Amino acid sequence: MPTKDLNALFLDTLKDIYYAEKQIYKSLPKMAKAAASEQLRAAFEKHHDETEGQIERLEKIFELLGKPARGKKCDAIEGILDEGKEIIEEYEDEPALDAGLLAAAQAVEHYEISRYGTLKSWATKLGMKDAAMLLDQTLTEEKKTDEALTEIADNAVNAEAG
Numbered sequence: 001m002p003t004k005d006l007n008a009l010f011l012d013t014l015k016d017i018y019y020a021e022k023q024i025y026k027s028l029p030k031m032a033k034a035a036a037s038e039q040l041r042a043a044f045e046k047h048h049d050e051t052e053g054q055i056e057r058l059e060k061i062f063e064l065l066g067k068p069a070r071g072k073k074c075d076a077i078e079g080i081l082d083e084g085k086e087i088i089e090e091y092e093d094e095p096a097l098d099a100g101l102l103a104a105a106q107a108v109e110h111y112e113i114s115r116y117g118t119l120k121s122w123a124t125k126l127g128m129k130d131a132a133m134l135l136d137q138t139l140t141e142e143k144k145t146d147e148a149l150t151e152i153a154d155n156a157v158n159a160e161a162g
Helices: 006-034 038-065 075-091 097-125 129-160
Strands: none
Touching: 006 038, 006 075, 006 097, 038 097, 038 129, 075 097, 097 129
């Protein structure tokens, strides 16, 4: 039986975030459609486009490793995205809908920031310079998205939630 070392853990976590990104990519248009705020809708649409690039970067990392790009079901992201669906259902046409959508989106971002930060650190430790660089690009995008969502929350959406 092969050793469950950092290389194995890196690959498992890469599969996890690959699955997560594909699920996020599917859910962002639904969140954009549900958003009342034009600013929030635009942020979801922008991140949908970014997510496509993030998936491509992950596929490049799989390629660098000589492994097929395959996801591994991620229960954590399933739960976070389910919370977003519940908010859409429970707060449809209500003043707090956008605040709830924003909170759900930030939960997703924080999960991604955690995963990408860890993967980047492991890639560096394992001497995978190209993978670390690709992961860092995505980590930077995720942090910027989180900051943009915070700004939208602070400057508009939370006040409108009444």
